Amino acid sequence: MKTSHALAEDPGSAPQEFNYLNADYGVRSWLLTIDHKRIAILYLVMITIMFSIGGLFATALRIELLTPTGDFVQADTYNKLFTMHGVVMIFFFLIPSIPAVLGNFLLPLMLGARDLAFPRINLLSWYIYIVGAIFGTYAIIAGGVDTGWTFYTPYSTSSSQTQVIPTVLAGFIVGFSSILTGLNFIVTTHKMRAPGLTWFRLPLFVWAIYATSLIQMLATPVLAITLVLLLLERGLHIGIFDPNLGGDPVLFQHLFWFYSHPAVYIMILPGMGVISEIVTCFSRNQIFGYKFICFSSLGIAAIGFLVWGHHLFVSGQSVYAGVLFSLLSYLVAIPSAIKVFNWTATLYKGRISWQTPMLYVFGFIGLFTIGGLTGLFLAAIGLDVHLTDTYFVIAHFHYIMVGGAIMGYLGGLHYWWPKITGRLYPEFWAKIACAIIFLGFNLTFFPQFLLGYMGMPRRYHAYPPEFQVLNVMSTAGASILGIGYFLPIVYLIWSMRYGPKASSNPWNATGLEWQTPSPPPTHNFDRVPVVTQEAYDYPAMERNVG
Amino acid sequence: MNRFLFFIPEQASSVAAQVDLFFYFMVAVSGFFSLLIAGLIVFFAFRYHETRVEAGRPAIDDREHATTHGHGQGAVMLEIVWTVIPFALAMVMFAWGTSLYFTLVRPPAGALQLYAVGKQWMWKFQHPEGVREINELHVPLGQDIRLTMSSEDVIHSFFVPAFRVKQDVVPGRYTQTWFHPTRTGTFHLFCAEYCGTQHSGMIGSVTVMEPRDYEAWLATGGGAAVPGQSLAQLGERLFNERACSTCHLPNGQGRGPSLVGVLGSTVKLEGGGTVKADESYVRESILNPMAKIVAGYVPQMPTFQGQLSEEQLLELIAYVRTLGAKDGGAAPPTVAAAKE
Numbered sequence: 001m002k003t004s005h006a007l008a009e010d011p012g013s014a015p016q017e018f019n020y021l022n023a024d025y026g027v028r029s030w031l032l033t034i035d036h037k038r039i040a041i042l043y044l045v046m047i048t049i050m051f052s053i054g055g056l057f058a059t060a061l062r063i064e065l066l067t068p069t070g071d072f073v074q075a076d077t078y079n080k081l082f083t084m085h086g087v088v089m090i091f092f093f094l095i096p097s098i099p100a101v102l103g104n105f106l107l108p109l110m111l112g113a114r115d116l117a118f119p120r121i122n123l124l125s126w127y128i129y130i131v132g133a134i135f136g137t138y139a140i141i142a143g144g145v146d147t148g149w150t151f152y153t154p155y156s157t158s159s160s161q162t163q164v165i166p167t168v169l170a171g172f173i174v175g176f177s178s179i180l181t182g183l184n185f186i187v188t189t190h191k192m193r194a195p196g197l198t199w200f201r202l203p204l205f206v207w208a209i210y211a212t213s214l215i216q217m218l219a220t221p222v223l224a225i226t227l228v229l230l231l232l233e234r235g236l237h238i239g240i241f242d243p244n245l246g247g248d249p250v251l252f253q254h255l256f257w258f259y260s261h262p263a264v265y266i267m268i269l270p271g272m273g274v275i276s277e278i279v280t281c282f283s284r285n286q287i288f289g290y291k292f293i294c295f296s297s298l299g300i301a302a303i304g305f306l307v308w309g310h311h312l313f314v315s316g317q318s319v320y321a322g323v324l325f326s327l328l329s330y331l332v333a334i335p336s337a338i339k340v341f342n343w344t345a346t347l348y349k350g351r352i353s354w355q356t357p358m359l360y361v362f363g364f365i366g367l368f369t370i371g372g373l374t375g376l377f378l379a380a381i382g383l384d385v386h387l388t389d390t391y392f393v394i395a396h397f398h399y400i401m402v403g404g405a406i407m408g409y410l411g412g413l414h415y416w417w418p419k420i421t422g423r424l425y426p427e428f429w430a431k432i433a434c435a436i437i438f439l440g441f442n443l444t445f446f447p448q449f450l451l452g453y454m455g456m457p458r459r460y461h462a463y464p465p466e467f468q469v470l471n472v473m474s475t476a477g478a479s480i481l482g483i484g485y486f487l488p489i490v491y492l493i494w495s496m497r498y499g500p501k502a503s504s505n506p507w508n509a510t511g512l513e514w515q516t517p518s519p520p521p522t523h524n525f526d527r528v529p530v531v532t533q534e535a536y537d538y539p540a541m542e543r544n545v546g
Numbered sequence: 547m548n549r550f551l552f553f554i555p556e557q558a559s560s561v562a563a564q565v566d567l568f569f570y571f572m573v574a575v576s577g578f579f580s581l582l583i584a585g586l587i588v589f590f591a592f593r594y595h596e597t598r599v600e601a602g603r604p605a606i607d608d609r610e611h612a613t614t615h616g617h618g619q620g621a622v623m624l625e626i627v628w629t630v631i632p633f634a635l636a637m638v639m640f641a642w643g644t645s646l647y648f649t650l651v652r653p654p655a656g657a658l659q660l661y662a663v664g665k666q667w668m669w670k671f672q673h674p675e676g677v678r679e680i681n682e683l684h685v686p687l688g689q690d691i692r693l694t695m696s697s698e699d700v701i702h703s704f705f706v707p708a709f710r711v712k713q714d715v716v717p718g719r720y721t722q723t724w725f726h727p728t729r730t731g732t733f734h735l736f737c738a739e740y741c742g743t744q745h746s747g748m749i750g751s752v753t754v755m756e757p758r759d760y761e762a763w764l765a766t767g768g769g770a771a772v773p774g775q776s777l778a779q780l781g782e783r784l785f786n787e788r789a790c791s792t793c794h795l796p797n798g799q800g801r802g803p804s805l806v807g808v809l810g811s812t813v814k815l816e817g818g819g820t821v822k823a824d825e826s827y828v829r830e831s832i833l834n835p836m837a838k839i840v841a842g843y844v845p846q847m848p849t850f851q852g853q854l855s856e857e858q859l860l861e862l863i864a865y866v867r868t869l870g871a872k873d874g875g876a877a878p879p880t881v882a883a884a885k886e
Contacts, residue, residue, distance in 0.1 A: 075743050148740050154717060155700040159666070159742055243718020244851070246834070249701060250716060283594070292625050314703065315714045316721045319651055323644050330636040334629060341628040344583060347590035351599040354591070362587055369583050373576035380639050382646025383572065386565055386710040389703060389738040450553035453569070455707025457738045460746035464734065470553075 019422065019519040034119035035522055040105035040420075042126050043096060046133065048489065050092040055485065057085035062444075062478040065471045070462040078461040079146035080162065086149030087167060091174050092133060094405055095263065098270035099216075100125070100181055102412045103209045105420060107185055109513035109520065110203050112194025112529040117187040125180040132174030139166035148459060150260070153241035153252040157233040164234060172227045175220045178266075182216030185209055194512065196531035203511055203535050204293050208273025211297040215262045215269075215304065223259035226252065250315050257308035265304045268368075268400055269297055271408025272339055275361050278415050279343050280536040281509045282358035283350030287536045289342040296335035303332040313384045322381050329379035336372050340365060351542065355507070356430040360411025363438045367403025371396060374449065392452025395445045403441055410437070410488065417492065418502030422519040425495045429487060437484035443477025510536055558733055558754065559709035560726035561650060566710075568642055575635060650711065653724035657690035659867070661777070661860040664695065664702035664715040667744035669735065672860055676776040677768035681750030683735065684768065685727055686760035692724040694825055694863075698856050703739035706752055714739055720826045727754040781865025784858055793847070796869070802847060803840045807870035809863075814841040825863050832859060 020037045023029075030038060060081050064072040073081065104122065108115050116122050139145055145167040147156040156164050189210050193202070230252065232238050239245030241252045280287045287293065309317060309325030343365055352358070374396040378384050387393065417425050447470040456467045463471070505514040516525050533540075557563050592598075660683070661672040671679045685691050695704060697717040704723060705712040713723035737748035755763060775783075785791055793802035803813075813823045816839040821827055830837050832854065835847035854862070 070746070075746065079740075079743065079745070146742070152701060152740070155740070155742060159700050243716075247718075249718065289621065289625055314712050315701075316716050316719065319647075322647070326644060326647075327640055330640045333636060334633055337632045338625070338629055340583060342625075344586050344590070345624070347587065347594065350590070350594045351596050352591055352594045353596045362591065365587060366580075366584050369580055370576075373579060376576065376636065376639055377569070377572050380568070380572065380643025380646075382643045382648075382650055383565060383568055384643075385647065385650055385712050386707070388712065389705070453555070454553045455555050455705070455734065455736065457705060457736045457746075459740040462746045464749075 017517070018521060019517065020522045021422070021519050023522050032123075034115070034123050036104050036108050036116050036119065036122055037420075037520065037522075039122050039126055040101050043100040043104060043129070046126075046129065047093050047097055047101060050088055050133070051485075052489075054085055054088035054093055055482065057081045057088065058478065059482060061085060062475040064461065065463075066475050068463050068465045068468050073461075075461045076146060077144075079148075079459070080144035082459060083145050083148050083167075084140060087136065087145070087171065089401075090149055090263070090267075091171050092129075092136065094267040094401060095178055096129065096181075097267075097405070097409050098274065098412060099185070099209060099212055099266075100129075100177075102205075102274065102409070102416060103185060103212075103270060104181075106416065106513055107188055107206065107209060108192070109419075109516065109524055110206055110511060111188065111192055112197060112512045112525060112531070113188065113192040114524055116184045117191055118184050121180050122184055125177045125184070128177040128180070129174055132170045132172075132177065135166050135170035135173060139163040139170060142166065150256060151227075151230060151252075152256075153230065153233065153247075153249045154243070156230060157241055165231060168227045168231055172224055172231075175224050175227075178216045179220045182213035182220075185213040186217065189213075194529050194531055197512075200291065200294075201531055201534050202294075204276035204287065204290070204297075205270075205273035207294040208269045208276070208297050211301040212266050212269045215266050215301050219259045219262040219266075219305070222255065223263075226255040226259065229255070250312065250317065253312050253315055254308065254317075257311045258305075261308040261311065262301075262304045264397070264400065265300050267405045268408075269300060271364065271368075271405045271412075272297065274408045274412035274415070275343060275364050276339075277511070278357045278361050278411055279346050280538060281415075281507050282355055282361070283347050283352045284538045284542050285346050285348075285350040285536075286539060287342070288345035288348075289338070290535070292338055293342050296338045299335040300332060303328060303335075307332050310379055310381075310384070313381050314388055326379055326381040330376070333372060333376060333379070336368075340369055340372070354431075356425070356427060356434055357411045357415035359431060359434045360407050360414065363434065364404060364407040364411060367399050367407060367438075367441065371399030371403055374399065386455075387452055389458055390452035391448040391456050391458060394458050395448035395452060398445045398448075403445070407437070410434075413488075413492075415507070416513070417495070418506045419513055419518045419520070421496050421499075422502050422517075423495045423499035424502050424506060425499055426491050429491045433484055433487035433491070436480060436487065440477050440480030440482075440484050444474050444481050445477070447471075447473045447477075508541065510538060510541065555707040556729070556731075556733065557708070558727060558729040558731065559706075559711070560728055561646075562708065562710045562728075564646060564649065568646055571642070572639065575639075651723075653692040653722065654690045654726075657692035657724055658686070659864075660685070660691060660693050661864070662693050662695040662704060662715065663698060663856040663860070664704070664737070664741075664748075665698040665856075666700065666742050667737070667748040669702075669704075669737075669748070669750050670857065672777055672857065672864075673764065673768070674777050674864060675764050676780060677764055678857075679768060681735075683750070683752045684760060684763055685752060685754055686757040687727050687730050687754050688757065690724060690726050692722060694720050694722050694860070696720050696829075696856050696859075700741050701739045702737045702741050702748065705736040705738035706733055707736070708733035709752075712738055720824075720829060727752075730754045730756060777861055777864035778868045779865075781861035781863070782868075784854075784861055785865055788850070788854075790862075801844070803843055805866050805869050809867055809870070813838075815839060816841050816843070816845075828863055828866055829859055832862065 020035055064078055142163050145162045145164055147160050147164060189206060229240050233241050239247045241247045241249050243249060276287055276293055307325060307329045309321055310329045313322050378387055378396060414425060414430055451467055451470045456463055502518045504517045512529050554566060659674060663670045669681050671683045695715040697715045699717060702715040703712055704715055709725040711723050711725050713721050715721060732751045732753045735750040735752050737745060793800045794805050796804055796806050798804040808823050811823050812820050814820055821838055833851045835849060836845050839845045
């Protein structure tokens with residue numbers, strides 16, 4: 001992409017120049033900001049806190065699982081820990097992570113816009129998130145909740161004695177934050193693209209965020225309805241899910257997964273968008289199959305709505321429903337395969353540099369491939385009977401959610417860190433951290449595939465001794481992974497003060513966000529950019545260098 | 547256990563080897579693609595590393611440019627190839643997985659009928675001869691065993707890794723699973739659906755015995771000193787005690803329909819429509835008699851909701867089964883008969 005005007009000179013040499021960070025320092029200027037970039041920072045702070053809390057829960061789980069007997073915590077405590085690990089990581093970290101932080105920061109910049117379409121609603125989303133987080137925190141402090149993040153009935157409605165209502169309210173509330181963010185992004189993408197920025201000139205990150213927003217808008221209300229029904233059932237015994245009152249407990253699973261399977265794509269699609277941006281930049285190549293990648297995002301978003309029943313293969317749902325859901329689950333795998341092949345082909349005859357974001361891309365593609373392929377095992381209904389509700393499932397979705405989504409998030413955070421903060425992160429430490437995360441991740445989760453096939457059920461506080469060796473490996477991996485996640489928190493914060501100043505375009509990347517200073521001014525662009533080319537014209541850039 | 551594939555559980559049922567074979571196929575296919583992708587990434591990352599490619603040289607010449615754009619004909623061919631091949635493989639997986647599933651969910655006719663009830667946090671089993679067990683299930687080797695299951699409280703899941711079977715146990719309805727043990731021994735039984743505090747303590751074992759040992763075991767009341775009454779006998783007693791017998795006369799002349807031969811039959815309902823009379827239907831008709839009214843009868847039966855335990859319901863169903871059944875579980879009541 002090129003703009004019609006000359007780029008601003010390097011702002012790094014002119015620290016007195018105003019940008020969105022130094023325009024104002026007051027607390028009010030942050031808490032009442034309607035600047036999408038500052039709101040992105042507010043989200044970044046919150047989700048980092050949430051990720052740390054969720055990580056602490058995970059640490060306690062892994063310590064407990066070092067030995068077969070339940071000796072580190074009580075069974076009830078263990079059940080609360082895995083529940084809160086799931087609730088915090090999914091609702092308060094993964095779902096908002098890339099959209100609310102990187103999407104918020106980048107979408108207007110990538111579109112050449114001044115801000116999102118509804119800046120005040122954007123701030124409202126953050127406050128709704130905070131209210132949800134307050135309910136969640138209350139639930140934790142008041143004793144925690146032990147239903148599993150899936151809140152299956154009738155356990156959640158008539159058996160659990162824990163803080164189900166505040167936790168469910170937290171999920172209900174934070175969902176509206178997600179809906180409003182999706183709405184904002186959709187309108188912004190439709191209405192605020194710069195002159196010349198046609199749909200097929202959009203960066204693939206925008207396509208991915210757009211597809212994600214569609215899911216957020218359409219699926220999250222179903223979660224809200226489901227959670228309200230759950231609250232009514234628990235509070236007033238209205239008989240929707242309770243078999244003693246004529247209800248059907250499995251109906252809850254249908255409703256819950258109608259949101260929560262598409263939610264998996266809310267978590268992974270933005271990561272795929274990040275990968276498309278980085279892989280082109282550091283291979284100095286056009287993206288291979290631009291349209292195939294953008295349509296595969298939409299395909300995943302659409303088919304993703306039709307596969308929820310694969311979570312219910314052994315629930316007692318109709319045999320033929322199971323077969324149909326199995327077929328649809330195989331169909332949703334194809335667009336993901338297309339993306340992986342296109343990213344790999346993008347590397348071909350490129351000029352590849354191994355900067356940290358690119359290392360995260362390599363890690364993402366490898367881990368996401370394993371996560372996706374093991375999904376095919378679970379989509380095979382005859383094999384899922386043995387594998388479902390075992391550690392095989394745990395390993396599978398962590399390869400997608402952690403190996404995929406979090407690698408994508410961290411890759412994106414490093415890639416755009418100079419733009420967000422105006423500082424470069426320390427490359428050496430970043431590479432070390434990436435390698436530690438990759439190794440620690442595999443050591444943590446690969447043994448869980450084997451545990452699953454051996455038959456170790458999930459959500460077990462104590463387990464038979466033959467499962468111990470693999471559990472010890474997993475816990476050892478988790479401690480390495482923990483160090484890997486701790487490092488970026490340290491060196492990224494360090495770099496905000498001590499890192500070298502970044503130029504407006506340190507990676508020599510295409511894309512409008514690189515054509516404004518780092519960090520950008522509050523109003524993003526001095527003049528509205530005009531786009532005359534397709535995205536990712538790295539070959540032309542390379543020729544100009546020559 | 548295989549020394550190198552230590553994570554493959556014992557194959558102790560007729561389907562275990564089939565499930566494992568399919569698993570090996572899946573590992574082979576996904577292993578191939580994982581290595582292909584990883585290999586290509588590593589190769590490209592080194593081969594086209596910036597130190598090996600001249601800076602400033604157009605990464606690709608113009609002739610290739612269209613291809614690598616993903617616009618040219620060659621590129622479209624590639625896209626088609628890497629869409630169609632995974633699609634075809636996915637359909638093979640789907641077909642194989644589905645046919646395996648049909649084997650797993652369809653109990654063969656004449657299977658030995660046992661019952662299970664899950665509750666927080668134990669498994670209760672009932673043999674047709676009346677023997678009851680908790681957290682342990684004894685079954686004969688080499689016979690098809692059909693388990694009909696329900697739950698007293700929350701959802702549980704019956705999981706025996708060595709048999710490769712798992713089925714959720716849902717309150718308010720019956721679910722079924724079946725297996726054909728091929729090896730004597732004692733195997734893990736897990737609850738696989740999270741059910742509260744002692745979920746991980748809701749474990750037990752399935753002991754597979756030689757048929758004659760099983761019969762001896764049954765004859766001694768499963769280790770107890772006095773053999774109890776059979777499940778159907780208990781059900782018959784209940785059937786009379788609760789005065790079911792005053793209305794459900796065998797000749798069809800009573801106020802309620804006859805239950806002779808009802809299990810597995812197709813029942814005509816008042817207002818049109820039919821229902822397949824399986825165990826869930828019988829259970830519903832006891833607990834919620836107004837739900838489905840048999841054609842030609844007046845809705846006047848009282849509800850037994852809250853008055854019968856899950857075990858008593860199973861006893862009643864076992865008794866109804868002895869009145870003749872046309873479903874797959876039309877099991878001869880004893881092992882001895884099953885062998886004939």
